[in-house]
Amino acid sequence: MPSDQTRSAILAAAERLYADRGFGDVTLRDIVAEANVNLAAVNYHFGSKDELIAELFVSRSLATNRERLNELKAAEESGGGRAPIDAILRALVGPTLRGCLGPDREGSTAARFMIRASIESVAPIRRIKNREVDHLRKFIAAMRRAMPGRDDADLYWGLHFALAMSHHTIREKERLTKLSEGKCDLNDVQAIIDRVVSVSVMALTGGEAPAKKAPARSPAPQGRLTRQDL
Amino acid sequence: MPSDQTRSAILAAAERLYADRGFGDVTLRDIVAEANVNLAAVNYHFGSKDELIAELFVSRSLATNRERLNELKAAEESGGGRAPIDAILRALVGPTLRGCLGPDREGSTAARFMIRASIESVAPIRRIKNREVDHLRKFIAAMRRAMPGRDDADLYWGLHFALAMSHHTIREKERLTKLSEGKCDLNDVQAIIDRVVSVSVMALTGGEAPAKKAPARSPAPQGRLTRQDL
């Protein structure tokens, strides 16, 4: 068997198992059994378990970021250098949500692996993850161009909430289905993206920055919510 | 040393270590070292490591749920049996956010433990967590009373997003601080609660249910977002 076949068999098996069962529950022996290779092959080809995980994460991380930036670039070009805020957010959450909730089980493995990585913070991944901040800054910059008057903190919160909703939806997919007794359709990915983007846009455009230094703390009135502040 | 002292010393040490370092990195030997008790004491008092974790989680879970329901009940009573939607959401996310982001380091241990539990889904906790659905249903019921016309799915999504934002904020607290270079103040808990509640209310009142069966899929217009649908 050529060396590359073993290598990629290990990578594929590891990604699948980590995506399904998390990092804590998967041993090297599980991986080599799934990949039908010898136990020593992992250390021979990757040096250590941690380096295997790191390689897996780095390559997937670059792929997702590339996809996001492609969508962002396309949106900015079609808007003459200034993309609308909803398109920016769509470029941010679309690739992840499509990948993780989409019907194609194949591509979803990679994304579910990334979700695991974003949840269980295991040592080799934690080290790499800090670079992601630079990636998100590009979206902040685009958002600043789309909403020039907006306070910076509001932009950060908007981006933060957009990621919150998309990640939480992926993570709690089964729970939400059970809680809502099927009334929330987790298979209609496009509708979910629309919903997440819609709420994120409202978070950014509505509200007018809750209680910047105002005397009243609560942005929502005491009684029924009126819509005066939308 | 009385038996109860050993018992609670183990519980306290375990909670602290799990909250700080997660479930994957903490061994029984770490716990008994922190608690200054013998290794065998854990199995003597709790039966097994899993039962220790379960007891920890159950008691904290009940406490948080009780706090939430107290706030909900208070809001409903002061509103004559029908609490406004923002008060309902505040009762949902307030206790958790206050506990985890609040300045008092003491109470935060318990809450940070709960966050860990909601993130790293370890076996003994996963089994217990499914009961939580019943607890959330009480909030859905209250929301239904507050917004009688609203589609059920919208209510579930609103509650889901509220939890998403609060949990994600707690989990990514450091990252958001770093990304925003301190512009997002993670210490002003009340402002964060206001912001989460505000966005959640917008998600529930605005939007008018994105593309129920409408021909156009996207709730956000192609170009800049107009506010016609708010």
Added chain:
DNA sequence: TTGCAATTCAAACACTTGTATGAAACTATC
């Protein structure tokens, strides 16, 4: 004080983990 149950303790158990080893099998070049 004696006796009995509850608790603590050091030690060991059985098992799993990631990693290392050296021989065997393969592959390709001369």
Added chain:
DNA sequence: GATAGTTTCATACAAGTGTTTGAATTGCAA
């Protein structure tokens, strides 16, 4: 077809895991 380099393999290793054991110690009632 012999040789050198690469890759595979069974096996062993050292360290760490949760759990168990049985003897010591403690606390308290008779």
